[in-house]
Amino acid sequence: MPLLAIVYFSISGTTDQLAHAVARGAAGLAEITLCRIVGDDIVSGRFQNERLMETIDRAGAVAFGSPTYMGGAAAQFKAFADASSDRWSQQHWAEKIAGGFTTGACAGGDQLHTLTYFSILAAQHGMLWCGLDIPGGEDPAGRNRLGSQLGLATHLIDGALPQSDLVTAEYLGGRLAKLAGRNG
Numbered sequence: 001m002p003l004l005a006i007v008y009f010s011i012s013g014t015t016d017q018l019a020h021a022v023a024r025g026a027a028g029l030a031e032i033t034l035c036r037i038v039g040d041d042i043v044s045g046r047f048q049n050e051r052l053m054e055t056i057d058r059a060g061a062v063a064f065g066s067p068t069y070m071g072g073a074a075a076q077f078k079a080f081a082d083a084s085s086d087r088w089s090q091q092h093w094a095e096k097i098a099g100g101f102t103t104g105a106c107a108g109g110d111q112l113h114t115l116t117y118f119s120i121l122a123a124q125h126g127m128l129w130c131g132l133d134i135p136g137g138e139d140p141a142g143r144n145r146l147g148s149q150l151g152l153a154t155h156l157i158d159g160a161l162p163q164s165d166l167v168t169a170e171y172l173g174g175r176l177a178k179l180a181g182r183n184g
């Protein structure tokens with residue numbers, strides 16, 4: 001079974017909820033490791049968690065997650081991404097499947113920019129990007145509510161994530177796991 005590493009940052013728990021939904025969707029199709037980036041991983045401004053990096057080394061697929069902060073990924077996620085430059089120079093993560101998820105307070109809160117950043121990070125590493133193959137507004141179950149096919153974009157309604165966003169996160173997890181299995 002391939003390993004799916006879910007690498008994410010969350011303060012108030014929304015991205016954490018999405019990460020767990022991605023994991024649920026991959027259950028039975030992949031082994032799963034939830035890698036939550038925490039403040040203590042960042043020492044004097046630099047991300048230092050080699051165990052997390054080694055988990056990605058072993059993974060067949062990686063899901064990147066962060067809340068959208070000021071129109072982009074949170075600084076804590078960016079600290080992780082910057083520290084991955086050691087792996088980048090050897091293209092150590094090339095051929096792994098990668099996908100992403102984010103959330104924001106607004107429906108159009110520039111979540112696309114966060115997802116675009118994740119996909120560029122994946123491209124820098126030579127990873128293979130996996131988006132969402134659900135046409136926005138066309139799905140009977142209401143998945144991909146915001147019509148974001150680059151990755152999962154969500155937002156809070158009355159302070160909570162709609163169920164359809166969690167179901168979309170589960171779908172993304174399943175898709176990443178299946179592609180990792182196919183990728184061998």
Ligand SMILES: Cc1cc2nc3c(=O)[nH]c(=O)nc-3n(C[C@H](O)[C@H](O)[C@H](O)COP(=O)(O)O)c2cc1C
Pocket residue numbers: 009010011012013014015016067068069070071072103104105106107108109110111156
């Ligand atoms: C510093 C900061 C910047 C934010 N910037 C944005 C933004 O650009 N767009 C948006 O829609 N929401 C923005 N938000 C709202 C968060 O994305 C939202 O509260 C999210 O649910 C937090 O995720 P978490 O619960 O995983 O920590 C911002 C919140 C903070 C604290």
